[in-house]
Amino acid sequence: MDKKSILCIGAGYVGGPTMAMIAAQCPEYKVTVADINAERIAGWNSDTLPIYEPGLKELVEKSRGRNLFFTTDVEKGIREARIIFVSVNTPTKTFGSGAGKAADLQFWEKSARLIAEQAGEDKIVVEKSTLPVRAAEAIHRILQSNTKGLNFAVLSNPEFLAEGTAVADLENPDRVLIGSMVTPEGHNALEELVEIYAHWVPREKILTTNVWSSEMSKLVSNAMLAQRISSINSISALCEKTGADISEVSHAVGMDSRVGSKFLRAGVGFGGSCFKKDILNLVYLCECCNLHEVAAYWEQVVLMNEYQKRRFAERIVKNMFNTISGKRIAVFGFAFKADTGDTRESPAIHISELLLGECATLAIYDPKALANAKADLAGAKGTIEYCSDPYEAAKDAHAIALLTDWKEFAGYDYRKIFSLMEKPAFLFDGRNILNHKELFEIGFNVYPLGKQELTHL
Numbered sequence: 001m002d003k004k005s006i007l008c009i010g011a012g013y014v015g016g017p018t019m020a021m022i023a024a025q026c027p028e029y030k031v032t033v034a035d036i037n038a039e040r041i042a043g044w045n046s047d048t049l050p051i052y053e054p055g056l057k058e059l060v061e062k063s064r065g066r067n068l069f070f071t072t073d074v075e076k077g078i079r080e081a082r083i084i085f086v087s088v089n090t091p092t093k094t095f096g097s098g099a100g101k102a103a104d105l106q107f108w109e110k111s112a113r114l115i116a117e118q119a120g121e122d123k124i125v126v127e128k129s130t131l132p133v134r135a136a137e138a139i140h141r142i143l144q145s146n147t148k149g150l151n152f153a154v155l156s157n158p159e160f161l162a163e164g165t166a167v168a169d170l171e172n173p174d175r176v177l178i179g180s181m182v183t184p185e186g187h188n189a190l191e192e193l194v195e196i197y198a199h200w201v202p203r204e205k206i207l208t209t210n211v212w213s214s215e216m217s218k219l220v221s222n223a224m225l226a227q228r229i230s231s232i233n234s235i236s237a238l239c240e241k242t243g244a245d246i247s248e249v250s251h252a253v254g255m256d257s258r259v260g261s262k263f264l265r266a267g268v269g270f271g272g273s274c275f276k277k278d279i280l281n282l283v284y285l286c287e288c289c290n291l292h293e294v295a296a297y298w299e300q301v302v303l304m305n306e307y308q309k310r311r312f313a314e315r316i317v318k319n320m321f322n323t324i325s326g327k328r329i330a331v332f333g334f335a336f337k338a339d340t341g342d343t344r345e346s347p348a349i350h351i352s353e354l355l356l357g358e359c360a361t362l363a364i365y366d367p368k369a370l371a372n373a374k375a376d377l378a379g380a381k382g383t384i385e386y387c388s389d390p391y392e393a394a395k396d397a398h399a400i401a402l403l404t405d406w407k408e409f410a411g412y413d414y415r416k417i418f419s420l421m422e423k424p425a426f427l428f429d430g431r432n433i434l435n436h437k438e439l440f441e442i443g444f445n446v447y448p449l450g451k452q453e454l455t456h457l
């Protein structure tokens with residue numbers, strides 16, 4: 001084992017980019033990323049990376065084959081590494097006690113057991129996946145139950161990168177958080193990890209806490225970000241009824257420096273692999289602690305998000321003369337946010353299902369997420385066309401439903417699009433990124449979110 005050898009188990013959205021950044025910033029470390037999914041690893045070793053992320057390809061190419069390696073040989077990786085990050089998925093449990101809320105830790109536990117089995121020397125194990133509070137303790141117990149007398153230190157080092165800006169977030173993080181056990185071994189392990197991040201992150205941005213605070217901070221960060229979105233989305237419903245304009249309200253409220261302007265964009269609801277899962281984790285934790293009022297408070301953030309998606313679909317039906325049966329609806333954007341091909345928990349999935357449930361025909365266009373969209377809607381009943389061109393999607397459509405904030409949507413030739421569509425042509429802007437007045441002047445009936453509609457009807 002080389003002291004300067006790092007392994008990451010899990011070559012996903014978090015493990016891949018994070019390790020690519022560490023390898024680029026710490027050339028004296030050997031960084032290996034291992035995954036049981038051979039197709040994913042082949043992708044990381046090819047010109048077409050398995051995930052789309054601006055700047056990622058360049059970052060990977062800087063170090064790949066030099067001090068950054070992708071492999072399916074998890075066991076060998078464990079034996080060789082001093083520091084092992086675990087970044088496997090921790091989905092919401094679908095079975096047994098805590099189903100629908102608690103995190104399913106089976107992949108994590110399997111990884112821990114494999115580490116205990118393969119290790120020949122003491123190692124540092126770092127939680128990168130988001131785990132329930134006090135998970136590190138359980139993991140430590142599994143690791144320490146090895147019969148070889150080895151010592152493992154477990155650190156919590158949650159990832160705060162957002163998809164679409166992962167490379168920039170990793171390069172210049174608001175903070176790096178590392179939690180350790182309050183023991184001399186824990187402290188030494190913490191110093192080793194701090195040392196790695198200190199290659200490029202200023203020391204004052206590297207926070208060290210106890211391991212439970214670190215785990216808790218990750219859940220609470222995501223819960224509070226999501227809470228802001230649900231708060232502004234709840235007000236968007238009120239704006240549509242009262243004549244207030246959600247963009248104006250959000251701007252005015254956000255200019256109060258105590259509130260801040262970020263994460264106040266109303267939309268079709270938050271998606272992504274983390275927000276819902278982490279809030280439900282928090283809710284489950286509260287319930288286990290008999291804090292039912294606290295649990296109900298946070299659960300409302302998720303319920304409001306479901307309401308917002310439903311509300312958007314219902315607004316489409318209501319305004320298209322109460323029926324969309326047999327009507328073609330062009331869906332612009334399927335990814336859960338711009339600049340990613342990821343569709344996990346994307347609001348587009350649920351909204352599409354609701355529209356299909358009303359017997360609409362969907363023509364879906366997304367610059368990066370079409371393959372994932374196909375997989376997500378594989379079981380859905382109804383007619384769906386997947387279009388590689390937005391104009392093709394709009395052809396003969398009665399309406400456009402804009403669901404993702406891709407910049408390119410604002411740059412299209414909407415005169416041409418209008419001419420291709422059935423009349424009256426409807427446009428529902430679920431992200432408020434288009435020029436609504438201009439679209440209205442072209443002839444569209446425009447329904448922005450949280451604002452008055454502009455219609456010719």
Ligand code: UDX
Binds near residue numbers: 009013
């Ligand atoms: C993961 C976790 O899901 C999330 O809880 C945490 O906040 C960050 O890390 P992400 O990287 O987006 O998020 O997950 P995903 O893209 O699903 O990657 C996980 C990878 O782990 C997959 O490629 C999967 O094949 C791999 N894996 C899973 C293993 O290598 N071994 C296993 O036993 C299970």
Ligand code: UDX
Binds near residue numbers: 160229262263265337
């Ligand atoms: C989030 C956290 O931001 C990140 O710190 C954590 O590590 C993982 O989870 P991510 O899910 O990749 O990152 O994207 P994020 O930018 O947070 O967006 C999440 C969802 O909220 C998207 O669907 C986005 O469209 C939506 N959103 C965001 C809004 O609807 N309005 C906003 O103002 C901001």
